[in-house]
Each structure stands twice: as structure tokens, then as C-alpha cells.
Amino acid sequence: MNIVVAMKQIPDLQQIRIRNRKPVLDDVPLTFGNIDKNALEAGARCKEETGGQLIVVSVGS
């Protein structure tokens, strides 16, 4: 059973500062969205049950 998890790399929300009502994204490291991590965990559990490959797919600009 092959499982794909689509995950998005986003700026770490804990480290974003707001200046003049605009988010400052300079030097903010990338991480994955929290819900994406839940999706990955769900994929990992399914894989442990059935075997197969777990592949993460991500798109970045």
C-alpha cells in the first residue's frame, strides 16, 4: 500500500513578527503546518498497519 502525504512548508508561525500590520517573514525558518503533521502521523499509522511506502510530496516557490 503506497501512501502519499501532501505537506506545505510554511514560515514558522511562532516566529513571525508583525510590523505596521504586515507580517515580517525575513529570517523566519520554514516548517510544516500543524495539520499537515497530523496528516503525516495518520499516514505513518496506516503504513505501520498495512506496510508499503509513505511518501511526502511538497511544493515550494
Added chain:
Amino acid sequence: MKEALAAGADEAHLVVCTGVDTLESSISALVIAEAIKNIGKVDLILCGEGSGDNYSSQVGSRVAELLNLPQVGYASEIKIQGDSVLVTRSLEDCEEVLEVKLPAVVTVVADLNQPRIPSVTQILKAGRKPKKIMSVDDLNLELPEAGTETVSNLAPEVQRKRIKVKDAAELVKALQAEGLMGRG
């Protein structure tokens, strides 16, 4: 990407889109769908209900449409049963359980599980797992023009409360009244 490999993935595929400032949902979905086709046989595709930044909640459904696969949104439980998957959706006042034939796309909600914290060995092993970095050209894909434009992205204005305090005791009282102190 290493983070995901440490947390249980076997392989990571990253498609780099150069020359694009922001990826709108329709374009992300197009690229993800193409990357999935490129993998070959895939039985289950999982996405979060929405991303942590834009939260458009469109990509899962769009990928399903592009791949012509059935889709279930907002899953709170997933159980594989042979060649189908049993998905529970927690709705406002009821639970819906659906059986979907694989291959299928499922988007999940945050309270479906607690993501594991990878051990040091898993983090070290993640470095040796296969990582594939592709460009849009590698997928023989031409990106369409963006159909949406972000006009502005501003934090909501918050009015200061302008509460004056004379001493520390009053400050403590004011903070407690706001629920910012002495909780639990």
C-alpha cells in the same frame, strides 16, 4: 523535509517552482497532482484540511478532481480495510462514517491524532532516506497564470485598552480580570 522523514516518511519529493511569488491553491494542486502521477501506483493520498498559512482548504479537493479520485474531507479517524478505507467525519451534531474505495484522497482535521516526536536515531536516519528534488520542467508542466491576486494581507488592528493602574496590586487585579494571570 527532513522533519517529515524523521517522523515516519520513507521518501520525500519536493517540487521547486522558481519564478513564482505566491502559489495559489489551484497551481499547488496542479503541481501536487502531477508529482503524484509521477510516483506511479498510489493508494491513499492524505492532506491536512487546510495549510497553516493560507488555509484555503482547497488543495485536497482539487488534487482529487485532477486525479479523478474520490475524496473525503475533514476526517477524524481513518481505518484501512483491505482495498477500501473507513473514514469517520465529526460533523457539528453527528458523526458520519464513510467507506471509500481506494485509491482515494482524504483530508484530515487536527484532532485526529497526536503527531509523534521523532527520536534522535530517527532524525539521524532521516538524512539517509531518499529525497527527490524536482523542478516544474522535470514534470513537463507549464504553470498557468495565477487567477487570484492577494490585494492586501494585514493583521487586524487591536485597540489598546488604556487601563491605568496605580500600583502592582491593581495591575495584578487588572490582569486577572482579563484572564491573563492566575489561571487554572
